[in-house]
Amino acid sequence: MADMYDLNAIRDSFFASQSKKPTGQQEVYVDRDGKVRLGTGGEDDAPLSRVPQSTFAALSTEARLAREYEVVRTKFPANTYYEDAPGAEGWVYEITTMFNRTYVMCAHFNGTEYQVRLIDPDLESLPSHDPHGVHLYGSGVICLSERPGSGQPTLQDAYARSAAWALGVDFVKMGHPFPFNAKQ
Numbered sequence: 001m002a003d004m005y006d007l008n009a010i011r012d013s014f015f016a017s018q019s020k021k022p023t024g025q026q027e028v029y030v031d032r033d034g035k036v037r038l039g040t041g042g043e044d045d046a047p048l049s050r051v052p053q054s055t056f057a058a059l060s061t062e063a064r065l066a067r068e069y070e071v072v073r074t075k076f077p078a079n080t081y082y083e084d085a086p087g088a089e090g091w092v093y094e095i096t097t098m099f100n101r102t103y104v105m106c107a108h109f110n111g112t113e114y115q116v117r118l119i120d121p122d123l124e125s126l127p128s129h130d131p132h133g134v135h136l137y138g139s140g141v142i143c144l145s146e147r148p149g150s151g152q153p154t155l156q157d158a159y160a161r162s163a164a165w166a167l168g169v170d171f172v173k174m175g176h177p178f179p180f181n182a183k184q
Helices: 007-018 061-075 155-173
Strands: 027-030 036-039 081-083 090-096 102-109 114-120
Touching: 007 027, 007 036, 061 081, 061 155, 090 155, 102 155, 114 155
Parallel strands: none
Antiparallel strands: 027 036, 081 090, 090 102, 102 114
């Protein structure tokens, strides 16, 4: 058995986990002092925090934009374009709902998830400035989830939720509660 602080054994445990090879390797843990080590997770190891051994990864901006372009090309409205003005980067698109109301939005990657900002109509044209009622923050960011940050993990999910949000706001404009939340 490897020493619990053996860096090669810790690396091997990560590699085995990431390649999905069932090897019976020990898990990797961190103690309260921040030291990374191998362990079993048993009572003798407490109090330790288990380290998820998934791949550390981040796409370059170019690779992310290439993936996004493909999603936009196949899933977004034909009028979608990429705005690259500093502070306003993102995919701008227009949705016309079944009630013939048009919403212009911009989906952008904030570094961890995709958020959508309402560009048009103006916030003042909405029936309520209550963020809970129309799921829209005063900054113009649409609340797309119950998680902090209110975004979605993929560009496609953010687009789809924003289209459903626009339809929901149409109902609010007609005097009804937002229709897509069970507790509202």
